Each structure stands twice: as C-alpha cells, then as structure tokens.
Amino acid sequence: MPKTIEAKSTPMNKAAFHIFPEYCKGCGLCKEKCPNDVLRWSHSLGVYGTPIVEPKDEESCIACLICEMVCPDAAIFIEKYPKVKNK
Ligand code: SF4
Numbered sequence: 499m500p501k502t503i504e505a506k507s508t509p510m511n512k513a514a515f516h517i518f519p520e521y522c523k524g525c526g527l528c529k530e531k532c533p534n535d536v537l538r539w540s541h542s543l544g545v546y547g548t549p550i551v552e553p554k555d556e557e558s559c560i561a562c563l564i565c566e567m568v569c570p571d572a573a574i575f576i577e578k579y580p581k582v583k584n585k
Pocket residue numbers: 531532533534535536537558559560561562563564565566576
C-alpha cells in the first residue's frame with residue numbers, strides 16, 4: 499500500500515500553509531527568503547529530528563509562494579484561497 503505523507507496545516511488570511519514534516523530537513527532557506535519574516539521554528543520535528551517551520555501569525559503572509567519555491571525538498575505547499583469577485 500502506498501505510504502501517506504501527512505501535512506501540518508495552518509490557515510492564514512490569504513492562504514493555508516501546509517508543511518510535510520517527513521520532507522523538511524530544517525535547512526531554514528524558506529525562513530531566510532520569506533519577504534515578510536512570516537516563518538519561525540516550530541516545536542515539531544522533521545525527517546532528521548530538526549525543527550520544522552511554522553507561520554508566526556495569520557496576517558503577515560502575502561501568499562507570494564517564495565517559501566514553497568525555494569524549499570529544496572518540496573516540503574511546503576501554499577494553498578492560495580480563490581479570489582472572491584465583488585459584484
Ligand atoms: S508565501 Fe511568501 S509571505 Fe507567505 S510564508 Fe511563504 S514566503 Fe512568506
């Protein structure tokens with residue numbers, strides 16, 4: 499049976515932040531490259547027993563996807579919420 503990889507998910511204002519601890523090696527690149535300094539080290543551990551990242555708050559993420567793009571291990575998925583059109 500295929501293995502299920504579970505994400506830790508945090509809902510934010512513009513997107514949901516998903517991280518897959520089994521892929522995160524704790525390199526800190528996402529944290530370093532985030533333009534709004536949204537990410538911090540979490541108490542949860544990743545694949546090598548090092549901390550994974552988590553958002554500090556719900557407001558400061560602009561859903562730019564940089565963290566997702568720079569992660570060498572594809573451990574982050576930013577799920578942008580659909581835009582609601584005003585009629
Ligand atoms: S999507 Fe952009 S603003 Fe949000 S946590 Fe990632 S790098 Fe930071």
